[in-house]
Amino acid sequence: MRIENLLDFRDIEKCPRLVIKLGSALLVHEDGELRHDWLRSVASEIAGARERGQEIIVVCSGAVALGAAMLGLPGGGRETLAHAQAAASVGQVFLIATWAQLLAEHGLVAGQMLLTLDDLEGRRRYLNASETLRELLARGAVPIINENDSIATSEIRFGDNDRLAARVAQAASAQGVLLLTDVEGLYDRDPAHPEAEFLPEVRGVTEEIHQMASGKSSSGKGSGGMTSKLLAAEIAERTGIALAIIKGVDDLPIACAMAANRGTLFLPKRDDNAWKSWIGGRLRFNGSIRVDQGCVEALQRGKSILAAGIIGVFGEFERGDVIKVEGPDGKMIAKGMIEYDWDECDAIKGLRSEEVAERLGHLPRACVIHRDHLVLL
Template sequence: MASARRVVVKVGSSSLTTAVGGLDANRLDELVDVLAARRLAGGEVVLVSSGAIAAGLAPLGMHRRPRDLPSQQAAASVGQGLLLAEYTRAFAGAGLTVGQVLLTADDVVRRTHYGNAQRTLERLLALGVVPVVNENDTVATHEIRFGDNDRLAALVAHLVRADALVLLSDVDAVHDGPPDRPGTRRIAHVAGPADLEGVTIGSTGAAGVGTGGMTTKIDAAEIAVAAGVPTLVTAAALARPALAGEDVGTWFSVPGTAVSATRRPSTRRLWLAHAATPAGRLVLDEGAVRAVSERRSSLLPAGVTGVSGTFGAGDPVELVDAFGHALARGLVNYSSDEVPDMLGRSTRELARQWGPAYERELVHRDHLVLLRPGARRA
């Protein structure tokens, strides 16, 4: 961590706001002091900051984060400007300029959007600017949301080829039980999933201004590690010793040798495996299970025996075996209205009946990712 040239730092809403939802300028200033020092020492910092919705609560007279999407979007619209203004002020005190980058899942999944986001971030860093990234809550819908800025930070770390990712919240580390329970110990190092077996993971904090919790931080760490980016989970109050490489928080290391840039998985595959919420399920017969899991083949209608959920063409779906075990996720080529009449039939037969547009796979192998056994679902 101490020698990492480019670091992505994510901070949660609970670390930036008061219990009633307003921004806490003192806490924000403390974080900016640490990040500015890193930048002025020659490092590169990308800040992924939650807090837009939380910052908009008090001005709108809301006492807790709203549950409905329009109210969340309204709060984000008010709060995003307040949040960026505070970052602009705080970083300006160190002579640094910030640039706002608002992203949706489409921006890191669709190839053209991905390239635009990558070029923008690279150019900002080359100009000495500190990018402040957030999910574009004012326009994001439930179908295209990352789900939490922890996952967004992991994908951004992959996008900018970061040397390390730091996830900051109000909890100092991953523990082997509830942190406030006597005798609970900090887990200092996670080298693989086995190190977290039997560990009870907490959820969203009591303040109710955030959306994540330790579960999403561990999910994000898994995404980053899969992309070759080691990750530290710790408290915002420990940001200074964390970035200095001191023994704080929980360090998720990349197994074996670091994954090279040429071997890193695509952001689309990372999103599908870890961050996308499946809109439906396709049940595969034994032959299709072998074709997908062993031969890495595309999924054809002939190998599907059942379908559930409501989805459109291009939506993520989960591929399961006859016992309901999830094998893979992929982007389906047809809607849930079309699929039932296609089950068990060859693409040639479908093309003869409905035209050449139906001589395609249900899920092409380029848009399909296998899930490791026991993986947590987003």
């Protein structure tokens, strides 16, 4: 059984494991104080979900905003990287202590996980994170996850907790993700526009859908915006995970959204296996290859990438790296694990199979990227 509507996120048959993401704008008042009563109401909703047998993982922003207020930093702690890292360090202590207290009121134990991009991009560390999540859930704990902003730099950051939530859902084999924010969902244009139309359901995030979004955080506290939520939906939809954006400003926000049946539901397009889910969720790449139209059409028929179809090689990747695959126009069409180093790949691009061995001086591999290690977007 799959999630088919918003109410299914509370159905333990269709959604036995749920990821809930809370944005900074919901957690923190304008003066930098925590919305304690609101957070207590969320903790009670988590307790209710646990009572009906649903496992819950929380991805929670707010450490930087909280820490900035506590340290007296200007600009919400985001004027410099050093400010943000210091604010995160202080704010995270207060945030997790609050979660531990509020969950303890319901007899629940909080477990903290602070992640960077590298923790979910590298295969071994991804598996370690996945195993930790499973063990915490098996022991009855509620994992509270945030990006490790106290050490993260631009090179190793997700940059927003929306995509982090989608990647955590993949690692935890969750069925659903709820993104709580200060808007009730996706509109076809700026919600302030008098002709803006609300979209209750999206089946596949297209370029047209992306054009509807704003990349700015409406509150100024967070690092996301609707664009980051659509990117999260793209990660989820390739893995069989349903994702919904709901308005979370009121107390008991999930119950309010469900009662009103109001939110934007992104339904999954397919159900990749665990290996392809990890590849498809990758966000950072050391390089890319560009392929011709014939290769694009072959990929759509389920074929692998051969040297003959490659027209360009970019970056300095190594065998085993996950790289981008671009179509003739330079647009990314797939992600895949490469079988050659970049210089070998560059040397054999455009060559037929019988020519590859002569150019390399040794027997070639069956393909440049095998279809089993390739995810079409």
